Amino acid sequence: MKNLLREPFVHFVILGALLFVAHSLWQKHVTKTDRTILVSAAEMERQARMFANENLRQPSDADLKGLLFAHIEEQALMREAQRLGLNEDDTIIRRRLAQKMRFMISDVSTPDLAPRAELKIWFEENPKRFVRPETRSFDHVYLSPKGRADTVIEDAKALLNAGISENWRAQGDAFMTGRQFTKLAQPAVQRDFGTAFSDKLFALPNEPGWQGPINSAFGVHIVRLTNVTPEFLPEFGEIQAEVEAVWLEEAKRIENEKALKNLIEQYNVEVAE
Secondary structure: OHHHHOOHHHHHHHHHHHHHHHHHHHHHHHHHHHOOOOOOHHHHHHHHHHHHHHHOOOOOHHHHHHHHHHHHHHHHHHHHHHHOOOOOOOHHHHHHHHHHHHHHHHOOOOOOOOOHHHHHHHHHHOHHHOOEOOEEEEEEEEEOOOOOOOOHHHHHHHHHHHOOOOOHHHOOEOOOOOOEEEEEEHHHHHHHHOHHHHHHHOOOOOOOOEEEEEEOOOOEEEEEEEEEEOOEOOOHHHHHHHHHHHHHHHHHHHHHHHHHHHHHOOOOOOOOO
16 A cells, blocks of 8 residues: 555546645635625715715615615626626727726826926917917897898898998897807807808908898898907916916826826737738
8 A cells, every 4th residue: 555655646646636626626616706796885885975976865775775786786797798708809898998997097196286487488388278369249130041042142231231220239130149249259159150150250350330241050140340359368477377277287198198108018019910
């Protein structure tokens, strides 16, 4: 018997048996872990906070039971989908995971604000980011194409040539957003009237009196400019708080880009021809 125990083959068989038993025990542990859904108190507190934020009230006992069941259901479905390999080669899942990773990368500490002198230099190097655009205030007389689709332009020209009266608010047709507009930048005019009207309005000479007609997405307009404020760059001291906010946003963006670059550099990237 002692001679038999000294045989290398016997040692091999015993070692193999031990490895088989150990592997079986580990597999049972892994299987049990995979099949166990542990709902911690912290998870239920998180679910309750989400419920309170969404519903503007604290969850009742019935609500908590519903939240618990929904969480268990989600965990079971997720694990079964992973077991079946449904998460592989899924574009939506990949994008969602990448999005969550971006959020983690971007959740870095806010950079320290640069000294005032340095901020002022940065402001002077980036004036376009703080230029206030030209704004225009105007009155208009509107002619709807309804009932005069073929003559609306000619009607507007005739009205302009005849002269808009002092009672101009009673002339033309009613316009849904009013007859007077104050200090609108070009994007705002474009949003309310369309690109063609906006371009022509901001091309009008800054002169008193009525001008036009100008077409819009709604019809035809005769316009009178009442105020034109050219674009300008405010003094640094007037908008220092805004400069600080923009600088911090830019600094954080640069930090995020560095973090993402460092992450990518940890991988060996190979591109097939």
